[in-house]
Amino acid sequence: MLSTSRTAPVDRPLYRRPGLLRAVSPLALLLLWQIGSTSGWIPAKKLPAPSAVFEAGLEIYRSGQLGDALLVSGQRALYGFALGAVLALACGVLAGLSRIGEYALDPPLQMIRTIPLFGLIPLFIIWFGIGEEPKVYLIALGVFFPLYLNTYSGIRQLDPKLLELGTALRLGLGERLRLLVLPGALPQILVGARQSLGIAWLSLIVAEQINASAGLGFVVNNAREFLRTDIVVFGLVVYSLLGLLTDSLVRLAERRALRWRPGVR
Numbered sequence: 405m406l407s408t409s410r411t412a413p414v415d416r417p418l419y420r421r422p423g424l425l426r427a428v429s430p431l432a433l434l435l436l437w438q439i440g441s442t443s444g445w446i447p448a449k450k451l452p453a454p455s456a457v458f459e460a461g462l463e464i465y466r467s468g469q470l471g472d473a474l475l476v477s478g479q480r481a482l483y484g485f486a487l488g489a490v491l492a493l494a495c496g497v498l499a500g501l502s503r504i505g506e507y508a509l510d511p512p513l514q515m516i517r518t519i520p521l522f523g524l525i526p527l528f529i530i531w532f533g534i535g536e537e538p539k540v541y542l543i544a545l546g547v548f549f550p551l552y553l554n555t556y557s558g559i560r561q562l563d564p565k566l567l568e569l570g571t572a573l574r575l576g577l578g579e580r581l582r583l584l585v586l587p588g589a590l591p592q593i594l595v596g597a598r599q600s601l602g603i604a605w606l607s608l609i610v611a612e613q614i615n616a617s618a619g620l621g622f623v624v625n626n627a628r629e630f631l632r633t634d635i636v637v638f639g640l641v642v643y644s645l646l647g648l649l650t651d652s653l654v655r656l657a658e659r660r661a662l663r664w665r666p667g668v669r
Contacts, residue, residue: 448633480608484544487547489597598658624639
């Protein structure tokens, strides 16, 4: 007779629990940072203690600057990402499906990709002034290339039989894109989206150097002029947390959209 008793789960050692390790390592780094600052190993003028950075964050939060800055910077990042993502998907599909599109688009885009964003700031100021347009366009340019390259690569890696199926079923171009091409390339597109969101926040830091009168970049630059290193560090922490938040959202969307794949949890 077969036994119906269940085997008791084996407790894994603490050092083999990845979730715990992911939480412990940042806390350990903060603790070392605080100890180094308190003991004087790390000069406060160079890098304030985490407690001082936290107090600076409370200061600008209570003054209302943080909420306003997040709203302005978030809008810039959102508009830039939306513009860059739409153009990247369109160009990636065109270059991925058509040899003519590839030959026409890919060479000049690869040339532009090698130009650093900082090098384009003077040209963007001449073209678009010092308002919001150059900031949004710089973010869009930074967002464009990771998503374009991954979309192009995902489409090129599709099984040719999948495209032949669309021809056999006499599907129109729109139906092929909606039913075959984009779903097949979706894993690679989501990889590009994660990379592009990270680049969006990096590009925002660059863009907000252009005569910003509001936003996180303005708060950081204003603090730098008054030698408030604690606020500068807090602003950088906020940038990093925003990047982690958006990356987590894309990973959540990836898990839901790709539940049919065996390696996705």
